[in-house]
Amino acid sequence: MSSFVWMKVLESAPERYDRGVHRLSRGRIDDVYRRIAERVAAPARTILDIGCGTGGVSLACAARGAEVFGIDLDAGMLEVARAKPVPGDGTVTFLQLAAAEIEDRFPERTLDAVVSCLAFSELSPEQQAYALKIARTRLRPGGELLIADEVAPRSGARRAWYHLRRAPLIALTYVLTQTTTRPVAGLADAVRATGFREVTETRIWEDTFVLVHGVRAEAAGASASTEEGS
Amino acid sequence: MRLHDLPAYVRDTVLRMLPHRTRTGLRRVGHPGRDAPVLLTGNFTLTVRRLRDVLRGRDAFILVADSRGINVWCAAGGGHLTHHDVISAIRTSGVADQVDRKEVILPQLSATGVERRKITEATGFDTRWGPARLEDLPAFLDRGRRVHKDERKMRFPFWERMEMAAMWGVPTLVIGGLIVEPLGGLTVLAAVAASLVTIVVGVFALLPWLKVGPGWRWPTLGAFTVLGFGVASVVLALLGRFTSGPMMWVGASSLLSAGILSADLEGTTPSYGSYINTFHNPASVDLVEEKCTGAADCVQVCPRDVLQMDGKRRKVAIARPDQCIQCGACVVQCPESALRFRYADGSVVEAETIRRTRMNMVGKRTVPVPD
Known part of the structure; x- marks a missing residue:
């Protein structure tokens, strides 16, 4: 898996983002979008997509009939997203909004799912914690959280190889765009600590990508399991 | 500036075209009480350090928003420091629990990105523009958080112009040196360096008296190219290498130095538009x-x-x-x-x-x- 640090080059030209990220992931990013949509989207469900970018996840959820709100801070990415046709029977509204502003737009207990793909790693630890806390309050009881992002492999050798392969990409991307990305760490634990239940962590792509799923329940407490995907 | 900050200051100054991120959130200067001022800034290391230095001896909160490691003015202009980021900083830092006076002092230069009213609507914090420049903050605080008219206007003092010259010149000299020295030797490198320093330092030293804006940028940069070439030629003559090979090197490097500046000299000054x-x-x-x-x-x-x-x-x-x-x-x-x-x-x-x-x-x- 090529590192998603290259995404920064793509974000500097939003019109190239979709094609670029498709190539970077060797076509597998579409599978992630579909996987997220299959897990949480259905007709009459209301979904919030945090850091929607050019709308890959939002539109995949709309294709399954959901009412989707995609939020992002990047005006250029949102322009690209808004220009795309909405597939299926769902609806999509794209808003220029930070994760910390969710509470201004969405009342408590109004969302059926909160999703995020390749965006949480952009947030500072305190922003991540705040976003998780607010997401939980905006979900209806039984509502789902699903976050997908780049992650460093767990095994030592694989981890070393991952960082070694990433280093030149980081340097080149930094020179080209003056920015970089960081893999997320401890996401499942943070989701559990926020009070989500039935938290599962699915690792894919040679342990370099993670999908963390949790459920909002009224009662306190959390359970967890980890499974290995493909 | 403290002595142990010097290496970071040099790094941030020379490489200030690239972002340098520091952690976001709430920081304390002195022992701020519940009526202490809250001053917002971006998470560019150089800015946060300078703000801390200028507030030394006072009690204040510094609220560091995520400007993606870019200085306040550039970040606000580029859409990387907006009211969304300020709202995010206020909410995620918990500053509301630390102060009774719900007011954030915003850097005036963040005005391209930050819409004040939206911050108040979202967080209940009042906002106020601070002065354009950090060094005017103590006087601004002493007179009850009021900006004097003169403090709204940007200045570009000599030492700051030299910092900008270092930003353009040092990376160019290092990268150029790695190419020139093995191919042309130390003498040629000295002449090339003389040309570069003459052009970059000369332009920024004399900037208040130069015309660089529309219609003038090419004549001005052209004149400095000739001047740089002339100085480098004198260096070569003094070192006994006034021959065609080294002259071609200094000709090329003079053109390149001016060419690099022409990328956006204007945008790195507060005197011209980008x-x-x-x-x-x-x-x-x-x-x-x-x-x-x-x-x-x-x-x-x-x-x-x-x-x-x-x-x-x-x-x-x-x-x-x-x-x-x-x-x-x-x-x-x-x-x-x-x-x-x-x-x-x-x-x-x-x-x-x-x-x-x-x-x-x-x-x-x-x-x-x-x-």
């Missing part, structure tokens, strides 16, 4: 007078003293249009959207577009508007 933003289609600020209600928010944020309040007419006037550097602050802050940019080709870009994209437009979002 060349990259407009290229050969210069823009100027345009007032739709019927919309102006005399709120004068624009006057408070202009760092070039371009706008003036006409008290008799209750309207703002563009008093010094030649001083405008198209930073966009006035356009974003006008509550009536009465200001916009008009380009030389007759097209305009309206306030709503600037508020959405900031100055990160690269000439793509203008619309033709007949007079």
